[in-house]
Amino acid sequence: MKLSQYKYDLPESLIAQYPCENRDESRLLVFDRKSGKIEHKIFKDILGYFREGDVMIFNDTKVFPARLYGNKEKTGAEIEIFLLRELNREQRLWDVLVDPARKIRIGNKLYFGDDDALVAEVIDNTTSRGRTLRFLFDGEYDAFKNALYKLGEAPVPTHILRRRAEPLDEERYQTIYAEKEGAVAAPTAGLHFSKHLLKRLDIKGVGRASITLHVGLGNFRSVDVEDLTKHKMDSEPIFITEEAARIVNTAREKEKRVCAIGTTVMRTIESSVSTDGMLKPFEGWTNKFIFPPYEFSVANSMVTNFHLPYSTQLMMVSAFAGYDKLLKVYEVAKEEGYRFGTYGDAMLIL
Missing domain, CATH: 3.40.1780.10 (QueA-like)
Known part of the structure; x- marks a missing residue:
């Protein structure tokens, strides 16, 4: 075929x-x-x-609420992050997709939520769109996971053209x-x-x-x-x-x-x-x-x-x-x- x-x-x-x-x-x-x-x-x-x-x-x-919207340091450009899998619980490492990927480099910091509730650093470029992020969070793991999920949205697929998830999702x-x-x-x-x-x-x-x-x-x-x-x-x-x-x-x-x-x-x-x-x-x-x-x-x-x-x-x-x-x-x-x-x-x- x-x-x-x-x-x-x-x-x-x-x-x-x-x-x-x-x-x-x-x-x-x-x-x-x-x-x-x-x-x-x-x-x-x-x-x-x-x-x-x-x-x-x-x-x-x-x-899980895998889609997050944040901003890049210095420029403030909006960045969409799609959480794929947790790589290391203790180090807060995640495999993610990034859009737009071309604007993200190793060492860039990304800020999520009001008052920058979560900060992540790009530590690896795995594919053209994929990255590895380390979330910079000093609290307990449960508090980190709660913050991550509170900021995340339902990861509805891209053929749903609403751009952002809504409460019903x-x-x-x-x-x-x-x-x-x-x-x-x-x-x-x-x-x-x-x-x-x-x-x-x-x-x-x-x-x-x-x-x-x-x-x-x-x-x-x-x-x-x-x-x-x-x-x-x-x-x-x-x-x-x-x-x-x-x-x-x-x-x-x-x-x-x-x-x-x-x-x-x-x-x-x-x-x-x-x-x-x-x-x-x-x-x-x-x-x-x-x-x-x-x-x-x-x-x-x-x-x-x-x-x-x-x-x-x-x-x-x-x-x-x-x-x-x-x-x-x-x-x-x-x-x-x-x-x-x-x-x-x-x-x-x-």
């Missing part, structure tokens, strides 16, 4: 800038891979496609089951689930398994090679517990429906599979990049959003749904006015 095969025309008006009022009332396109049938539903109608003993797999990662750019902090982007397919919908799934006997993938820089890095086999994903930490593996494997053995809620879940479970197609407990890292052709081992259905052109998420979903089939489905979605992107509508692929 080639990168150019993942270009399609997407009107800017179809890229959602805000979530719908209620999580479980976004639209849901249901696509049956075998029959080719397409149905148009509301997300909470997903309940009708699952039975007792079926299992949904969720990513329980929690997004603090709640809505997070799944209701988020538990383990460490992601710089939300697993967006899970944003459609409400507490009420999860309760109804529980009552119906649909099982739930939780895995963790802390979404990192790989979620933002664009594919810049035409030959997809040459693209390298950034490694991200994943965790699959024995309990999660047991729940999923029991459903597989009984030939039940196993549904991956989102591309991050699919990448995680496909990163730890036994030779007989069972999910294995695992704690480590994955840089798995899925694109056609690919034989999936664990899940036989998935929930996902409508993804933007050239994205690795689009490539994975095309491997699951079928490349030609997915492009036709996307044309239908555009004609029907479905909303694309992080805050957009959802798709259930059976």
